[in-house]
Amino acid sequence: MIFRQLFDPESSTYTYLLADPLSRQAALIDPVLEQTERDLTLVKELELTLAYVLETHVHADHVTGAGQLRERTGCQVVASTRGASCANVHVRHGELLQLGGLCIVALATPGHTDDSLSYLVEEHLFTGDALLVRGTGRTDFQNGDAGQLYDSITQVLFTLPDEVWVHPGHDYKGRMVTTIGEEKRFNPRLAGKDRASFIQLMSELNLPPPKKLGIAVPANRACGLNAPPPQA
Amino acid sequence: MIFRQLFDPESSTYTYLLADPLSRQAALIDPVLEQTERDLTLVKELELTLAYVLETHVHADHVTGAGQLRERTGCQVVASTRGASCANVHVRHGELLQLGGLCIVALATPGHTDDSLSYLVEEHLFTGDALLVRGTGRTDFQNGDAGQLYDSITQVLFTLPDEVWVHPGHDYKGRMVTTIGEEKRFNPRLAGKDRASFIQLMSELNLPPPKKLGIAVPANRACGLNAPPPQA
Known part of the structure; x- marks a missing residue:
């Protein structure tokens, strides 16, 4: 598999480029609007030929490049059945997408948002904001639900083999990758924590709202195509 | 090989953790002082057991964590024979370091600074600030020499196979890796440019001095151990 991780410094978002080396069919996971030229x-x-943009969820911290990428390449935009209605393809838990010779499995992992998906490709898991390196997404807006996130991580993601690579949607400390085994052992929100403790912990985070919440969520529901210009 | 790329957001520096999976012997390439806790x-x-810190050069944009890591782990600090005298091991072009079952080859690639080394481990090349993604290090201080950098890249690095992964010391656009083949084809400073054109181009960059030049260079000559505290 061709694989590249890319970073948006402003929002600390990781974008992933995946491709099948034979057919040259490619997918971008969670592209950021301001990075469209870099990614193309x-x-x-x-x-490569861009076949898909895969959204892990409707983001609150950056505007997606999905709509622009679709206009410029003709690719399909994929989201959850609960995700942005502007997507061409809406997938449910367990649905498969074919990317040349690669098979992408969509896993419903709600809790950060109700539309959160993870994507599994070979031994690589792309978790969006469900499971992060030694952390998780927050659960205090966009129909977030801490109990649901605990279930998604412990009953869906942590049933995968320990060796599976976990590629998160963000990291704020410069860490780029982890594994299922590491997060089971070392994630301070999850290791040795039961569901009630996790819900309690998440209720006490008291985080400020994301800076772009008011702009990003409506823009992302339209695949980024009604976003204000970057300088606004 | 165990491999992790890490990022320091303040200086946009990439640090690399390499290890031999059998012996668990590890090396950190270009650690940043402020990230010492994260890295340890x-x-x-x-x-893992930290056996080496490998410095690609005396940095001007961040202070190394080498000295602190040596104090806390007993590891060896490796630099060029022209590099910081505080290092325990000074290597020349073509010298080998053994990291458990892994073999690390030091390659002298001066030009950004006169002490610049690249390190080759299996199909992974760590270029420091010699060769960057679609760019190169600057050559206007610390005995930098554009002609020498052109020779280092074209006569040392570009003689490696096209498939070799290039892991740079920095990127400012969120790109994390490239290959020798890509840089031969797409590096705007090098593709189709002769030595004279490269020297001309580098002489016209007119970049401002790095913010930490006055602090970082003397601190790094002492392996970061005389650095002012981070809040200063």
Whole structure:
């Protein structure tokens, strides 16, 4: 599998480029609007054809590049059945997407938001904001639900083999990857914590709202196509 | 090989953790002082023993964590024979370091600074600030020399196979990796440019001095042990 991790410094968002080396069919997971030129340049230089943009959820901290990428490449935008209605393809838990010779499995992992998906490709798991490196997504807006997130992580993600690579949607300390085994052992919100303790812990985070919440959520429901210009 | 890339958001520096999975012997390439706790936590969680800190050069944009890591783990600090005198091991072009079952080859790639080294481990090349993603290090201080950098890249690095992964010391656009083949084809400073054109281009960059130049260079000559505290 061709694999590249990319970073948006403003929102600390990780975008992933995946491709099948034979067919050159590619997917971008969680592209950021302001990085569209960078991402399309890389797709072109690696001689790939963008088949899919895969959204893990309707983001509150950055505006998606999905709509622009679809306009410029003709790719399909994939989201959860509970996700943005502007997507072309809405997938449920367990649905498969074919990317040339690669098989992408959508896993419903709600809790950070009610539409959160993770994607599994070979031994690589893309968790969006469900499971992060030594952390999790927050659960205090967009129909977030701490109990549901605990269930998604412990009953869906933690049933995968310990060796599976976990590629998160963000990290704020410069860590880029982890594994299921590491998070089972070392995630301070989850290791040795029961469901009630996790719900309690999440209720006490008292985080400020994301800076772009008011702009990003409505923009992302339209695949980023009604976003204000970056300088606004 | 165990491999992790880490990022320091303040200086946009990439640090790399490499380890031999059998012996659990590890090396950190270009650690950043402020990230020492993060890096040591990861070394511990992955059940590794830090054997080496490998410096690609005396940095001007961040202070190294080498000295602190040596004090806390007993590791060896490796630099060029032209590099910081505080290092325990000074290596020349072509010298080998053994990391358990892994073999690390030091390659002299001066030009950004006169002490710049790249390290080759299996199909992974760590280039420091010599070769960057679609760019190169600057050559306007610390005995930098554009002609020498051109020679280092074209006569040392570009003689490696196209498939070799290039892991840079920095990127400012969220790109994390490239390959020798990509840089030969797409690096705007090098593709189709002769030595004279490269020297001309580098002489016209007119970049401001790095913010930490005055602090970082003397601190790094002492392996970061005389650095002012981070809040200063």
